[in-house]
Amino acid sequence: MLATTSAAQHTDATPLLQTIGLTKRYGSFLANDKIDLDIRPQEIHALLGENGAGKSTLVKMIYGLIQPSEGDIRWQGRTIVLSGPSDARAHGIGMVFQHFSLFDNLTVAENVALGLDGKEPFKDMSARLEQVSRTYGLPLDPRREVWQLSVGERQRIEIVRALMQNPQFLILDEPTAVLTPQEADQLFVVLDRLRAEGRAILYISHKLEEVKRLCDTATILRGGRKVETCNPKAETAASLARMMVGGEIMEVKAAASRQITLPRLLVNDLSLAPDDPHGVRLEHISFELRGGEILGIAGVAGNGQDELFAALSGERPAKDPGTIVIDGQAAGHLSITRRRKLGAAFIPEERLGHGxxxxxxxxxxxxxxxxxxxxxxxxxxxxxxxxxxxxxxxxxxxxxxxxxxxxxxxxxxxxxxxxxxxxxxxxxxPVVLVVNQPTWGVDAGAAAVIRQALLDLAARGAAVLVTSQDLDELAEIADRIAVMFHGRLSAPVPTAETSRERLGLLMGGSSIEAPEAPHAARA
Amino acid sequence: MRLVLEKRAERSTIIALISPLIAIGLTIVTLCILFAILGKNPISALAVYFIDPLTDGYSLQEIAVKATPLVMIAIGLSLCYLANAWNIGAEGQFLIGAVAGSWLAVKTQGTDAGHWVLPAMLALGAIAGALYALIPAICKVRFGASEILTSLMLVYVADLLLDYLVRGPWRDPQGFNFPTTAEFDPVATVPTLIEGGRLHLGSIVALLVVAAGAVLLGRTIKGFEIRVVGAAPRAARFGGFNANQLVLLTFAISGALAGLAGIIEVAGPVGHLQPGISPGYGFTAIIVAFLGRLNPIGILIAGLFLALTFIGGEQAQIAMKIPLDVTKVFQGILLFYVLACDSLILYRFRLISTSPKVQSGAR
Incomplete structure (x- = not known):
């Protein structure tokens, strides 16, 4: 195999990138405490840890965004000091961030040009962009403007931008958080290929099944320290989770018997134009949610979930009172305070500044x-x-x-x-609870407490609507799941009768909009 | 070594309390340099400015008289600023309040109107101030016009309106052509607190306004709405609070207080309507509001302090021939330092040593 031959060219003794006792101190707080990390060529190395474990701090030091307080970074055996990201790129270190830094009103090629340090003419760069994207199976049209693209396509821009600098070592920060399962599979093919070419990848994630499937090595951080470096394929998801959390995680249990009662939340043909020009228009959304039931809404971020939350909560009241019925009362025109008085409660995605x-x-x-x-x-x-x-x-x-x-x-x-x-x-x-991304960016212990609380609330007879991008979470707590795509909502299906693949196709836009199947081809 | 401004984990309550004091200290140092440049002895100039006014009864009364409009206006402004609504036109609302109340005084002049005149004048002043302040507020809410510009520009409209009235229709026929109305009748005059003194009932009103402001902000749901809408607009909307409504409300309250301060000033210490009834109270009150940390008690103290600078400035002009404009310079520098020091509440200075490894690092 190609893989073994190119591996032999590297002496296994020298890692491509090595951190030795890397430490970052903020005042008295140790964000990273003496982290040793070895990354070899042709390796996909997972970096695991809960929020606040120090993953971002570590990769920011490796990418030159922040300076270590102590310790060394060695690149091919030599100590290097990175004064900034362009320095890191010059050595051959690339990074794809979780949050994209793209200009919506510029084209793909213009965005890529802005991210490159080179003085290459725009035309050559554009041609090279098309070539790189074709080589790696990441199709992109350089002339399209970013606001027209899906989240998955936007991520492709970031990846192609990093690949155009031909990095030996690529850092990916939670790349699958915003992808449908099918899009994630396509990404894994690309990553496998990069590995086969002899490059190394540092893969930050908290999706353990994914890590077990894809990665050769995993380093686990907890509280700023390295807990372990292991082979994830030899571990179970549960054992990896234990290392991340440092103990057992409470198991979420649904009540043995739950009574499904009256409809508590009815949405009838809700359509709403967006506030801002790049927002999503809600189109003909209808569903019924009964007491004792949890309805999950899946979907890739930016498909109208925020707009739906604003409409349901009354932050943006609709004109027609009958579009939203809370506990038997027409509420479409009511303010958020009046809706709370009807017994509804709301939890937005953003904790600070919104919640x-x-x-x-x-x-x-x-x-x-x-x-x-x-x-x-x-x-x-x-x-x-x-x-x-x-x-x-x-x-x-x-x-x-x-x-x-x-x-x-x-x-x-x-x-x-x-x-x-x-x-x-x-x-x-509350008799109705609408919650958007209940466990986003929350540690595993707190996530379990919150999911349990939602199940208990439903067991007491409330209707709960959970919007989440985490399919595992929805599978765990929702009775029925619907998918949101381009402001439309698919018909809810009982959780037991659906599958990741089916949901993934819906998240990619197939079969919500009429029966035109070829739509999936854009993914 | 490098000096950087670093964000604090939590706001520093100590700095929040002493930041106005640091600002005052820095202002005084700057002022000393200014005095030295002017060829005056800084120490004796400072003594004339800040110590002498505190040593005689007349000056003390005068400080309270000057602080009265400053405090009343600043309490209203603090509500606007907390709600993120930038009313810069309190000076205009002050003048309009003075004009509206004076209308009644002029109309009832020489008649046997009873004791209802003064309360009616005060009410007119407050209502006119509120309505005048609502003009920029409505323009902001309805059309998205910048309230900073519109409220500021309306100051000049009010100023010229007053000027027109006292030079034209309302001019005192026996006034030797001076641009002023006749002295108000006793029923149209704010009574003094001390026989023959300058301290008047308005100072009591100012104290009541401070107390009301403290209760409103600290104890009521409306006060909470005002604070949330300024501090976290999206959270306020989530809480069900209407930002536009609060802009209208805070502008109306602050306009009413400025208008009330205006008519009290005219019916009290001045005694008739004339141009130049305000040495810039409406603008100085902005400094008072920030120096007082947008807190009613703080504003009371800050109001007294800035009143002191007015009196001290006058005395320095008489005693040391220091130009009166130095007072304005002082107030401007003070606002500058107050705003600068406020950043230390959320940030702190840190000296960062530039790493020695940079030199040894392999490149």
Whole structure:
């Protein structure tokens, strides 16, 4: 095989990239504590860890974005100091970020040109772009403007941009987080090919099955330290998860019997034009959600999930009252406060700045959504004792860890703040809960607590609508799953009767829009 | 070595408290340099500015008189600024309030109108100020016009309107052609607190406004709405708070307070309507609001301090021939330092040693 011959050319003793005792200190906080990492040519090396484990800090040092406090980075055996990303690129280190840095109103070629350091004429660059994208099976039209492209295509631009510099070593930060399962499979083919060419890849992910399938080596970080380097194929997903978390994760259990009762949330032919020009228009969305039921909405980010949340919550009321019915009451025209009074609760995706005011205390953030009902406000005056009591109850029930009784929201970790927000809404015993990305960027322990809370709420008779990009999460808690694509929603299907492949096709846009199957070909 | 500004994990409460003091300290140092350049002895100039006014009764009363409009206006402005609505036109709202209230005083002049005149004047002043402030607020909400520009430009409209009235229709026939109305009747005058003194009832009103501001911001849901809408607009919308409504409300309140301050000034210390009734109270109040950290108690202290600079400036002009404009320079520098020091609440300075490894590194 080609793979073995090119491997033999490298002496196995010298890794391509090596970090020795790499440490990054922020004040008294150790973001990375003496990390040793060896990456060999022709290796896909997984970097695993929870949020806050230090993965980003480590790769940022390797890519020259931040300077290490201590320790060395060695490239082909020689110590190097990287003054910036262009320095790293000059050595042959490339990186594809999780969040794309693309200009929506420029073409693919213009975006790539902006990211390159070279002085190559635009025409040559454009031709080379087409050639590279064809060689690696990443088809791209250099003349199209970015706003017309799907998320998967945008990622291709980032990958092609990195490949055009012919890197020996490529860092990929959670590349599959925004892809459908089919798109992810296509990406793996590309990565296999890069490995066969003798390049090395550092692959950041928290999808363990994926890592087991793709990666040769895995390094696990926890709390800024390296826990272990192992062969992921020899481990189970559970054993990898244990190393990441440093203990057992609570298992999420659905109630033995759940009663499906009356329809609590009805959406009838909801259509809504977007606020901003690049937003998504909601088109003819209809579904019914009964008490005791959890409906999951899958889909790649940016297909109208945020717009649907704004419409359901009343942040953007619709004109026609009948389009949204909450617990038997026409609510399409009502404000978010009036909808809360009908017994609805909402949890947005963005914790800081949307779900909470970051620089305000937790008690004030309890008031933010709690003022509508209960005893927090009397004759226009705030009952501070009641707001503090909500904080205490939430802290107790959901194990929110914080430095003092009533700190600022921004001082909590992502998982703890999310537990606070979920607790704040759930302790009001809503009859309808609409939640967007409940466990996004949350550590595994907190994610389990939150999923369990959603299941328990449904078991008490509430209707729960969960929007998530994580299919595993939906499979775990949802009774039925629908898929959102280009502002349309597919018919919900019982979770047991669907499969990743089917959902993946829907996420890619096949069969939601009429029966024109060839649409899948664009993926 | 390199000096960088680094974000703090949590806002520093200590700096939040002492930042105005640091700003004042830096301003005084700058002022000393300025005095030295002017050829005056900085120490004795400072003494005339900041110490002498505190040593005699007349000056103390005068400080309270000057602080009254500053504090009332600044409380209103702080509500706007907390809600992220930038009312820069308090000076105009102050003048319009003064004009509207004076209308009643002029119309009832020499009649046997009773004690209802003064309360009615105060009400007119507040209502006119609120309506005048609503013009830029409505333009912002309805058309997206920048309230900073529109509110500022309306200052000049108000200024010229006042000028026209006292030179034309309302001019005192016995006033030797001076541009001023006749002295207001006693029923149209704000009573003094001390017989023969300058301190008047308006100072009590200002204290009540401070108390009301503190209760509104600290204890009520409306005050909470105002703070959230400024601090986190998206969260405010999620909370169900209407940002446009709050822009209108805060502009109306701040306009009403500025207008009330205007009519109190005219019916109190001045006693008649004339051009130049304000040495820029509406603009100085912006400094008061920020120096007081947009906090009612802080604003009370800051108002007294800036009133002191007005009095000190006058005395320095008399005693040391320091130009009165130095007071304005002082106030401008102070605002500059206050805003600069505020960044230290969320950020801190750090000295970073440039790594010695850069030289040894293989290139």
């Amino acid at each position: 909470t005011a970051p620089r305000m205390r937790l008690s004030e953030n309890a008031l933010l959504t709690g003022h509508a009902i209960g005893n927090m406000v009397l004759h226009g005056f705030v009952n501070t004792a009641a707001t503090l009591k909500t904080v205490d109850r939430t802290t107790e029930t959901f194990d929110v860890r914080k430095a003092k009784r009533d700190p600022e929201a921004a001082s909590l970790s992502g998982g703890n703040l999310q537990k606070f927000i979920v607790g704040r809404e759930i302790l009001r015993d």
